Amino acid sequence: MKWIIAGAGAVVVALAAAVALAAATMLGGPSPGGAVLAAMLADPGSYCISPAATQGAWGQWSAEQVTDAATIVRVGEADNVPQYGWTIAVATAMQESSLINLNHGDQDSLGLFQQRSSQGWGTPAQIMDPVHASGQFYLRLEAVPGWQQLPLTVAAQDVQHSGTPGAYAQWQQLATALVGHLTGPGISLAAADQTVSSCGPGQVAPGSSAQVKAVLAYAYSALGTMYNFGGSCTDPHSPDMALHCDCSSLVQQSFLHGAGLQMPRVANDQYLWGMAGHARVIPLSQAQPGDVVYFPTYLGPNTMGHTGIITNPKTMTMIEAPTQGEPVQFGNYNPADRAAVPYGSHMFTILRFVSTTAGAGAGSRS
Secondary structure, eight states: OEEEEEETTEEEEEEETTSTTTTOOOOOOSSTTOHHHHHHHHSOOSSSOOOBOOOOOBTTBOHHHHHHHHHHHHHHHHTTOOHHHHHHHHHHHHHHHTTOOOSOOSTTEETTTTEEGGGTSOOHHHHTSHHHHHHHHHHHHHTSTTGGGSOHHHHHHHHHOOSSTTGGGGGHHHHHHHHHHHTSTTOOOOBSOTTOOSOOTTOOOTTBOHHHHHHHHHHHHTTTOBOOTTOBOSSTTSSOGGGSBOHHHHHHHHHHHHHOOOOOSSHHHHHHHIIIIISEEOOGGGOOTTOEEEEEOTTOTTSEEEEEEEEETTTTEEEEOOSTTOBSEEEEOOTTOTTTSGGGOSOOEEEEOSOOBTTSOTTOOO
16 A cells, blocks of 8 residues: 655655554544643643753752743753843743742733733643743744844833833843853753653644744644634634634634735635645655645545644644534644545645744745
8 A cells, every 4th residue: 555645736656554654643632622632731841842950059049940040041942042032031030930930920920921821821731831931932022023132121021011111121130140150061951851752732843933833823722612614713712603713714824823924715725826836845754843734625636625734743743623513623644544634535735835944034935
């Protein structure tokens, strides 16, 4: 048996089924409170990065505070954020929480940065994870135009929208010193847990571009919301089902919000638009988070009826809005698992609409 993967109007013969890809299994469930969502909340690190190993006390900072700062720096380093960004993040956490992962705050504020679930920073469990909290801070920092040229307190305020916008400036010298200590000779920011070998379904690989992170952040925000055929996906949590997602609007709105890309509304039109020069066909073996999978219907290999955004190529996991009566969830695009993939089809196309690697250039298309 061979797998056939459609692409660029041609059929590409892939590897034999004996290749060890059959280990990938269906992720997701038929209800909003399914096992995948529970697993993601239990292990909610944002970008497949373990927190930093425990650090010793330094200066006025306790071991707990130094360790939290080390995790902030470690996430920034893994996400290819320039060092000035690490200082901004550490200074912000000094102001918001004194570098302590607080389980309380004003209204629903939590964690190192006092982020709020009601303001889209994640679930309470995610916000209490220093890795997730740091990743979310950097994601929003990098969306601030010209942040590297802004004064620290201005850049921090553009992320935090605090009631005391000038408060971050007082921490700049201390944050600079602590970051310098953590990045100096003899200091190890090794992971506290080296067992993380691949991204979970709700995570984004280190080194992914800011666009990919933003695209997936919008898609993840729709997890658990119920599918609605023809829904716009403009407000998936709304009581108005017309604002919920179907498969193609989930992709459309994720790329609109995350990358400013205005692609067509319907899956087949998105596919044709991509094939007309707005995307590049990607072999199965080279897929990256943020690539989009298009599945053909029974009408033929070039008539697409379903789509999803790849979240983890190692496990062949995508985020999708599958069908009526089911929520936005994580699914499987493994061509060896004919029972799980949409339409039972082993034929599909993977398209790359935006750069998947950090540093490739904002807004560039592959």
